[in-house]
Amino acid sequence: MNYYSNNPALKFQLSHPLMQKIVTLREQNFNEKDLFDFAPKDFEDAIDNYERVMEIVGEIAAEIIAPNAEGVDKEGPQVINNRVIYARGTQENHDALTQAGLYGMSLPRAYGGLNFPLTPYVMSGEIVSRADAGFANIWGLQDCAETIAEFADEETKKEFLPRVCEGATCSMDLTEPDAGSDLQAVQLKATYNEHDGVWYLNGVKRFITNGDAQIKLVLARSEEGSADARGLSYFVADNNFDHTIKVRRIENKLGIKGSPTCELVFTNTPARLVGSRRMGLIKYVMSLMNGARLGVGAQSVGVSQAAYDEALAYARDRRQFGKAIIEFPAVYEMLSMIKAKLEATRALLYETARFVDIYKAYEAIESTRKLTPEERADYKEYQKLADAFTPILKMFASEYANQNAYDSIQVHGGSGFMKDYACERIYRDARILTIYEGTSQLQTVAAIRHVTTGNYLKQIRYYQEQPISPEFNSFKKRLDSMITLYENAVNRVVDSKNPEYIDFQARRVVEMAGHIIMCYLLLIDATRDSMFSKSAEIYLKFAEVEVRKHATYIKHFEVDQIDKYRMV
Ligand SMILES: Cc1cc2nc3c(=O)[nH]c(=O)nc-3n(C[C@H](O)[C@H](O)[C@H](O)COP(=O)(O)OP(=O)(O)OC[C@H]3O[C@@H](n4cnc5c(N)ncnc54)[C@H](O)[C@@H]3O)c2cc1C
Known part of the structure; x- marks a missing residue:
């Protein structure tokens, strides 16, 4: 089994049209091809390289990390003489990834890294998390080295970065x-x-x-x-x-x-x-946390995939009333909703990763030469998009991972409550995702200014103009109505000029924006590949109801009514 090659959605994301721009910027016109044997010579070579590495990640995830997950969950780490000793399986996972050279993936080649853009690196995070979300933390903390690479002096980089590439945690x-x-x-x-x-x-x-x-x-x-x-x-x-x-x-x-x-x-x-x-918190930790939030987005999508895999396998196998339970509408509806939420957040994950990739690549170029005015404008645009998309990704992906893990247990019935099935561990593992790297409430705090400044609306207008297959024309009209509801709700909230009322309604308007964005992303993906058509339709139906629900709530909610909600 291989968690990369058995998931065509990943290859699809690697073939996104923006990858050409990302790879060209990241590789700075492939100027390292004469310096390092393994540096790509052109775009196709780079993608080929990412795919080969991802095949290795996919194999280690499916063949080593996933089989170890249950034992690691039981055994856990211990503290002996003030030092942590990993569970046996954790150490085995770490050794396998170290031997395969999968630490320091996104670090510069000069320090022993692979110089991967974030998109394939984030994809590796999704794959590892599908196998074991807990272990994904240990592997994923190589993110920390990114901030050393970005902000530390040369002496510090030389001291620490090669060690990360050799597997230092x-x-x-x-x-x-x-x-x-x-x-x-x-x-x-x-x-x-x-x-x-x-x-x-x-x-x-x-x-x-x-x-x-x-x-x-x-x-x-x-x-x-x-x-x-x-x-x-x-x-x-x-x-x-x-x-x-x-x-x-x-x-x-x-x-x-x-x-x-x-x-x-x-x-x-x-x-x-x-x-x-x-500048510790203001600049460096903000940068570190944004990267880590993308990481939790990937972890959440991996958890959703695992929850889906388990639920689907069980529903096909389990028979009641003379047939497989997957044939009951109540069960196949649950499964299709898990899948739609999974695919919606995966689309949001890789869209966000691409935005981060582009602005980070410009940042790296800026450290070697002055950017042209056009490049600078492009850099600022993508930085703004990355800032706007990261909190909604973290919030939606982590909340959906929890809902999907919950539904995965539901599909299993009583067996899902038992330690015998992986869905029980997946459900427990999912719970932290909405808490660390900033709770969902704090993601709302970060996202609301992109509602009030119109950044989400601007990007939604951009998606509105993208070519979408004629078979989805009726969906486009429904999305137009959802945008109107969103605009009205935002106006009502902002016009209140009451900061507490804006905070009170923030989650609702942020969610409205997120739903609309994910609908467009799925429609655009489904236009490129019909494998996403079902989820696009299912998610749109779900999102439409959610958007209307929030719109109705805000429409009928007067500013002074918040007093009733204060628990003092
Ligand atoms: C398993 C685990 C691993 C962790 N790993 C790390 C790590 O590696 N490194 C690290 O530094 N930290 C780590 N953390 C800490 C984690 O990031 C914090 O727990 C998290 O940010 C929340 O902080 P808190 O627990 O103090 O909760 P609090 O900040 O006390 O929050 C309590 C509640 O109040 C809400 N709240 C607080 N402020 C606001 C606000 N302004 N607006 C609206 N609601 C608000 C929160 O959403 C939450 O519901 C980890 C935590 C856990 C549980």
Whole structure:
């Protein structure tokens, strides 16, 4: 079995028309072909290369990681002498991916990476998550190295990046007991010692995934007396250096049990500053979190795929009332909704990945030469799209992964409640997706300004003009009505000029925008390949009702009615 080649939707996404632009920008006209044996010489060669690597990821995921998932879930990691010991299967997964050279995928070749664009890298994340969402965290934290590559000085890059490519694990140390959604409140202290010219970290971090990783990116308060984001800087610490970072305990969790969630104590831990002081949260962590949110989007789509696979197999096999349960409308409707939500969020995932890819490629080019005015305008446009799409992707993909995991159990009936079937673990693993890397509520906070500034509407207008197969003409008309409802709802909310009322209704208008965007993406995909036609139609029917529901709610809701909802 191979989780890449048995899923034609992935190859389809790799053949998207924007890939040509992405690869050309990323490879800067293929100027590394004479420097590295494995650097592609042209676009076809690059795509071929991604596919070959993805075949390997797909095989390891299906043949090693997925079979290990149940054992890892049971065994979990342990803490011995303040160090984390992975479950046996976790170590085996990690070794297999390291041996196959699948760490540092998106890092520059000069440091031992594959220089993959984000789109195929994110795809690998989806594939690994389909096999085991908990393990996907350990592998996916190689994202941290991206921020080292982007913002650190050359000495730091040379010290850390080759190690990531050889399989050194990473962690992202932001959260503290009193600083969760509100990272401005971070207190872990960074002190510069003039005498030896080194920064030292002291304090506690909580809920840190893979907290005993070798390479740690830490958000810390470097400016004494400060209380907000401007007093925070970003550091990289080497956990192999000494024993100044102790794992106090690992959490006993509902799901993703193989992924150690650590409480850490830093005592005079030497660290290097990444980038400029005071920019820790404002610039670097925002960039890191945006990448990680894309990662959770991929993880969520992988979980939805796993939930679908399990439900479909069971529904075909299980017989009641003399026939396979898949023949009952109530069951096949559930299955088709899981699939439609899966395909809608997959379309949103790769659209977002493409936007991020383009603006990041321009960012990399800008570090080597001045961009032309046209390039700069294009860069800014894609950066805005990436900013707008990342929170709706994270929110929808994670919420749908939960709904799909729930329905997967429902399709299994009583058996789904038992440990004997994978859907039980998938359901538990899914639950964290709407929480970490910013809860769904915080994604709404990030997304609402793209509603009020009209960024979503502008992109929706762009999709409206894209060629869509005539067989979907009636759907286009229905989408036009949905857009009108969206515009009216947004006007009503914004015209209130009441910040609390806008916050109260934010989730609804953000969801309306997201539904409309996913409908268009599915119609555009279905125009390119009929394998998406069914899901396009099913999702549109569902989305239409959701959009009308929110529109009705907002239409009949007066500003002063929020008082009734206050629980004080
Ligand atoms: C398994 C696991 C792994 C994790 N891994 C990491 C990691 O690797 N690195 C790391 O740094 N952190 C990690 N975290 C921490 C995680 O990112 C935080 O738990 C998450 O951001 C929420 O913060 P909190 O738990 O403090 O909740 P709180 O911030 O206290 O939120 C509680 C509730 O209030 C809501 N809320 C808070 N503020 C607002 C607001 N402004 N508007 C609307 N609603 C709001 C939230 O949506 C939520 O419903 C992990 C957490 C878990 C559980």
